[in-house]
Structures are given as C-alpha cells and as structure tokens.
Amino acid sequence: MVMAExxxxxxxxxxxxxxxxxxxxxxxxxxxxxxxxxxxGVLKKYSATFEDLLSDTQDNYRLFTSLEKLVKSPDKLxxxxxxxxxxxxxxxxxxxxxxxDAPVIREILGKKLNSRxxxxxxxxxxxxxxxxxxxxxxFDNVKRVFKTVEEMKGSLVENIQTHYLLSGELARSYAxxxxxxxxxxxxxxxxxxxxxxxxxxxxxxxxxxxxxxxxIECTEHEDMDVDLDRDFLLQLRELKGLMEREYCEExxxxxxRSMKGKVSDRAYSDMEAxxxxxxxxxxxxxxxxxxxxxxxxxxLDFYEKLIEPCxxxxxxxxxxxASLTAYKVAAASMEFIRGSPHLQPVWExxxxxxxxxxxxxxxx
Numbered sequence: 332m333v334m335a336e337x338x339x340x341x342x343x344x345x346x347x348x349x350x351x352x353x354x355x356x357x358x359x360x361x362x363x364x365x366x367x368x369x370x371x372g373v374l375k376k377y378s379a380t381f382e383d384l385l386s387d388t389q390d391n392y393r394l395f396t397s398l399e400k401l402v403k404s405p406d407k408l409x410x411x412x413x414x415x416x417x418x419x420x421x422x423x424x425x426x427x428x429x430x431x432d433a434p435v436i437r438e439i440l441g442k443k444l445n446s447r448x449x450x451x452x453x454x455x456x457x458x459x460x461x462x463x464x465x466x467x468x469x470f471d472n473v474k475r476v477f478k479t480v481e482e483m484k485g486s487l488v489e490n491i492q493t494h495y496l497l498s499g500e501l502a503r504s505y506a507x508x509x510x511x512x513x514x515x516x517x518x519x520x521x522x523x524x525x526x527x528x529x530x531x532x533x534x535x536x537x538x539x540x541x542x543x544x545x546x547i548e549c550t551e552h553e554d555m556d557v558d559l560d561r562d563f564l565l566q567l568r569e570l571k572g573l574m575e576r577e578y579c580e581e582x583x584x585x586x587x588r589s590m591k592g593k594v595s596d597r598a599y600s601d602m603e604a605x606x607x608x609x610x611x612x613x614x615x616x617x618x619x620x621x622x623x624x625x626x627x628x629x630x631l632d633f634y635e636k637l638i639e640p641c642x643x644x645x646x647x648x649x650x651x652x653a654s655l656t657a658y659k660v661a662a663a664s665m666e667f668i669r670g671s672p673h674l675q676p677v678w679e680x681x682x683x684x685x686x687x688x689x690x691x692x693x694x695x
Contacts, residue, residue, distance in 0.1 A: 345414045347424065351391045356427060358462030364388050402428045403475065405496040425496050428472070431504060433528040434459040435469050440531060441511055441518035444474040476505050477512055480557070486545050487556050507535035510543070513557040515627045522634050525694060534630070534688040541684040542620075548676045559620065566677045567617040574614055578667050579607060585661035590654055598641075598650035605640075612636035613658070617681055630692070637689050648693045655686040 354364040365381070365388045374384060401408040405425045408416075416424070438455045442448045449470055456463040480490045487509060491502040511518065511531060518531060539545060542563060545556035549563065573582060583606045590599055602609065616632050619625035625632075641651055659682035662668050668678050 345394070345416050345420075347394075347416070347420050348391055349423065349427075351388060352395060352424070352427060355392055355395045356430075356465060356468070358464030361385065361389050361392055364392075398424065399428075406494070409496070422496070426498060426501065428468075429476075429495060429497055429501060429505075431469055431472075431501075432459065432461050432465070435461050435466050436473070436504075436508065437528040437531075439470055439473060440508065440528065441516060444470070444477060444512065473505070473508055473512075477509050480509060481513060485556070487539060487543075503536055504532050506539060507532040510535045510539055510557055514559065515623070517628050517631055520631055522639075523630055526630075526692060530691055531630070533691050537684045537687045541680045546680060548680055559626070563677060563680060564621045566673065567620055567681060569671075569674060570614050570617050570678065570681070572667060573662060573665075574611060578665065579610065581665055582610065582658075582662055583607075585664060586654075586657050589657035589661055593653045593657065594650045595647065597644060598646045598654060601641075601644045601646070602654060609637075609640070610658070612640075613682075613685065616685070633685075633689050633692055638693055642694070648690060648695055651693050652686065652690045655682070655689060659683070659686065 350368070351364060354367060359367070362385065365385045368384060368388065369381060373379070374381065377383075379387075398408070398414065401411055401414075402424055405421075408421055408425065435455060438458065439448070449467070452463060452466040452470060455461075456466045459466070476491060476495060479494055480487060483490045487506040488499070488502045491497060491505050491509075492499065495502070495505075497505070516535075517523075518526075538559075539556055542559050543549075543556035544558065544560050546560060546563070549560050572578060586606065587599070587603055590602060594602075613636075616629070616636060619632065620629070638651075646654075659678070662682075663675070663678060668674050
C-alpha cells in the first residue's frame, strides 16, 4: 500500500502576507523567500521547522499565482467572489503588483513595447540588478496599461485610475510612460542618459497638463490627451514672429532689464551677447512641435539647444529658471503677444511648460 502525504489548507478569509508577496513580486524562488524569512526569525517566533516554513511559503506562492490573473484586471479582483479579500488588501495587492522600479522603466522608456524588446530584458535585469521575472512583469504591466488607454478619450490619468484602480501618484507615472511612448519621444540618446525616470515623469506630466487635450485652455476636452493638442501646435507657429528684427530688439531690451540683479553676472553677460541665438532656439523648438520627426526629439532639443549652451557658460539652475521666467514675462508684455488675445494663452502654455521641463532637466 502506497502512502501519500498532502498539504491541505482550508480557510475562510484569504490572508495575504505582504512580505512574502513582495518577495514573490521581486522574483525570489520559494526557497530564497523561506531563507529570508528564516533569517528574520519567524521559525523561533512560531516554533516551526524550516519544512513548515517552506510549505507555508509554497502555499503563499500558489495563492499569488492564482490571484495574478485577477490582479492583471483589477476590476475582476474587485468583483470576484472566489477569494474573500477585504478592500484594503485588494488595494495593496493591486498597488504593489503595478509598482515600478525606476531604473527598470528608465531602460524601457521610449522603446516600442514589442516582443523584441521584451527579449532584451535579460540585459535590463543584469544592468539594474532587478530579477528577470520582475522586469518582465513590469514590462507587461506597462504594455497592458498602454493598450488599454491609448485609444480612450478624456484624462489619461483618470482613465488609468478607473481601469487599474491605482493611486494618483502611480497613475501619473504610468500616464507619463504612455504619453512618451505614444508620441515616440526619444529618451535613449547618450546625452540624455543622465536623466532619471522621475525627470521624464515630471516633464511628461507638465506636457499632458498644458500641451495635450486635457489643458484647461483646450476646447476639445473629450479628445485623447495621449496626443498633443493640434490647434495649440498650429498656433505655436505664429510665435516665430518674435524673431523679426523689430520685436527681437524690443524683447531683448525688456528681458535684460528684467534679468538685472536676478541672475549671475556671467549669465547676464552671456544673454546680452547671445540673446538672438537663445531666443531662436526657444522659438524653433515651438515651431518644430508641429512635425513628428522633430517633436520626437523634444527632450534632446531641450538639452542641446537650451541646457548645453548654459552649462558651457557655467549658468546655475537658478540662473536658468530666472532667465526663462524673465523671457516669458518680457514677451508677454509686448504688443506682439499682448495685442493678440489668442496668442496670450498659447504663449503661457508653451513657456510655462518649457521652463518647468528645462529646470527639471538641468543637471546642477
């Protein structure tokens, strides 16, 4: 007669151990997780053997694997009746499952979410020190969220929160990823490698708030705010008029008066000598947003046309912020902008966002 041993668990409310769940999400094996728990003293605490711990950890892993298909579609987890899980635990399961490791997403950001790049996750894992299983989960999460909301109208952040029940902060991170991916913004160039994921997140959310269809100045709020506001982009072309000689000289004079005493002497002298080039670069970036080939290099343009020249002339971050603020205010006081009611909000939307992005990206 053959005897068989079975581990059987019968319960009512489903208990989720957050620590074990974290290790499962990180990609730890059952034995690795059990060893960590043993070092934390759980065997002594519960007067258990290592075999008991190993069996319990295995049970937890089986439970997480069963729950995973529900967590991938959070509304299903919320509405299911198989597992009795309270609302707070459901929230924890979802939030942790969709949590991201910034170094991993930084490597993924801007790339097509296809099978070829998924195969490259071995390199991402090695570079970041994050286990491959976790890298794959994060890649798949990003792809799933993107596919869900890319064609939806309305607020990107709200759509993500509605369908994935994420916190506002996490939803904004995913919104930034979707926005950058949808617009094919370049983030992987060598000159941009100093930037962290949080830099792109903040910049993208500035753009979503001011340059997309979700801007309060936009009349098409029902459109998709994964896209840039087309009317806004077309109106940006009119700003090139500021490059005409009569306006250029007026703008320079107003700007320098405003900058006096607010920036370092070197920044003031540099702007006085090179105003035309600085202004031309700012206005050319605005004009280029109308063309997808140029708009995809928006972060590179910020760096090469605005940040790099300032770095070469030893500007501080406060110099950059003060000069861009003065540049915006000076132009807004000119008849070219002040006398054109439709250009006033366009100028404010453009320059406020550009200033925030450049200051965020500035390395010192």
